[in-house]
Amino acid sequence: MTSGTTETADEVRPFGPDSQFSALFDDPRWALAMIRATVLEAAHPQIGAALADNSTFVAHPWRRLRNTFLSMRRMFDADPAVRAREADRLNRLHARMSGSDPGGRPYDAMDRGTRAWVVATLFESAVTMCRLSGQPLDQERMVRMYAEYRAFLAALDGDAGALPEDLHAFWGYFDRVVADALESTEAARVILYRLFDHLPAPALLDGAPTLWAAGRAVAGPLLGAITVASLPEPYRRRAGLPEMPGAQTLMQGAYLAAGLARFLPAGWLNAESIIEVLSLTPGSDDPRARTVAALHARMKRASALLRLLAPLGSGTDPDQTAPAAPKEGGRSAEEFFRQVLDQTGDGHLDWPDLAAMARELSTRLDLDEPEETRLYDAFAAWWRELQAALDTDGDGRVSAEEYAAAVPSPAGPALIRVAEVVFDATDKDGNGTIDAQEYRTLFRTAFHRDLTTTDGAYGRSAFVGDFLSFMSGRRTSTPYDPLLADA
Structure with a gap:
């Protein structure tokens, strides 16, 4: 199969459990790929402006993650009625988002070109994810995956005409957008330099602010460095993104380590279950909440021990300290x-x-x-x-x-x-x-x-x-x- 050939949506079965998308969705590497794709989306001026004005990804990132996950699941569901209903919901949501950026340039979340770019970043980041983890896609799988993402855009937009028809033309399109359209937008900078460093704890870890802050202080800069190193070099150069010494090695190691999950027994990793557990609170009646409550207690003890070993100073970031108890409820x-x-x-x-x-x-x-x-x-x-x-x-x-x-x-x-x-x-x-x-x-x-x-x-x-x-x-x-x- 040549790079200029693409199969039809029926031939590749773009939706449901047999799709390439479903095969990768529970893959831990997908988390790194999604962060990378989000930065590439945010670097587009129209998308970046819409995110800065309307998105809750800064204040409520875990809620945004959960909703995005559920939406992607529905858009790749085997049932066309489920896909159509979710596409209608997304289109109503996007139709309410329009305005202009600080420079006066208009944006419209229903613009077909920018919606195509969102899908393009997801596909290209999935391909890059496989390559960086030492498991590059062969040409046939890559063509199948591209057909799936075009089918996804068609389900959302009515047709996939805003993306090139074949894979060979896609790479030229992608390189042109990276070189000519992407910018160092406020939204991209927030994701790279603020979100990771100030990421609030998910509900599961909300009772251990010191422990969360300590882990975030280490993991935040590393995630930022890994993401920057994985971005296309022309964009890094144009946006003036500094690259930490050794970041390329760190990035390769992170993707390779995540790729080792393929040796785990089937079913051990389930993205939906992980996200649901992170969203649980100890007061929930979910059967898993009892385990969460016990884990919560252990984390609080570890957090207290950490405070004894390394007391927080007065110059500590305010969001790293426990909030004052509210008065009278x-x-x-x-x-x-x-x-x-x-x-x-x-x-x-x-x-x-x-x-x-x-x-x-x-x-x-x-x-x-x-x-x-x-x-x-x-x-x-x-x-x-x-x-x-x-x-x-x-x-x-x-x-x-x-x-x-x-x-x-x-x-x-x-x-x-x-x-x-x-x-x-x-x-x-x-x-x-x-x-x-x-x-x-x-x-x-x-x-x-x-x-x-x-x-x-x-x-x-x-x-x-x-x-x-x-x-x-x-x-x-x-x-x-x-x-x-x-x-």
Whole structure:
């Protein structure tokens, strides 16, 4: 088979368990490849601007990882109905993202060329992953994989015309974009130089901040160096990315070590299970939570020992220390602003932050139209209410200082409306109460013992009251914190 030949989607079976994508998805090397692909995406000016304005990858990276994982699984599902539904959801999500970068250049998440570049980075990073780990793809497998990714783009965009038809032409296209279009964007710099160094702990490790900070201090720079070394040399040179001495050897070693997982028994590594476990909290009713709780206790003891051996100084990065315990079940205005309201992590509250909340709730509840639009509209009305009340300098956004100075009063009509819409979206059968299964869909755990329930149901007034107490920052809430505050 020559490099200029490509098989049809039917011949290569691009979706389902027989696809090349499925064969690689549980591969540990895929984590390194995804980081690399994300940097190449973020280096595209349009994508970088959209990420900087709308994405939660800085403040909530683990949540973003989980949602991205589930989306990719659905887009490569064997059932065409599952793929079509997920493509519709992604297209609705992307249609809400447009604007301009700091230089005034417009971006549109529905632009076909930029969407094609996202798919191109995933394919090229998978090929590079195999090469760097000493298991390069032969030509036939590479052609099959490229056909799968073009089929993925076609499922999302209607056709794959924005990507070259054959593999030989793809490499010329990829090199041209790297040489002519990619830039040292803010989003790419954040991923390389901020995200790894300040990565918040996943829910599993949230109770051991000192231990997490110590591990992150070592692993963060190494991940950054490995990622930089793996990027195409023309982009590294153009973006002025410094390469740490020995980084190429380190990168090769990391990919080779990850590639050794192929010798493990089948089924030992499952990406979905790993991500689910990282997302668990000790209070969850998931059967794995008991093991997690025991691990949590061990980590706390190790963290305490580490503090004794190496006390944290006053100059320590604030996010490496345990937050002060909230008073009487509440949190300070600054904590609530940072942990819940500022979803994008840019230090300000504006529409993309509330849109991110609507997006997370829509994802959890798996909403279709028109319920999804109804939820976004409710959050938009709440944003207008917040802006009118808190934007004292008229710059179109709310700073942490403006929020804290205002000492927000109890919820207004717009936030009450948000609570009611969330309740209606969760109450799938429309019987006026949230039953155990509906509750689990939203919170991913069983009814919490602190909630007032009657006959195994959660009524509208109780739900609205709890939601308002949480969203107005008056108190913490065990089920609501993982909903919007967890990383």
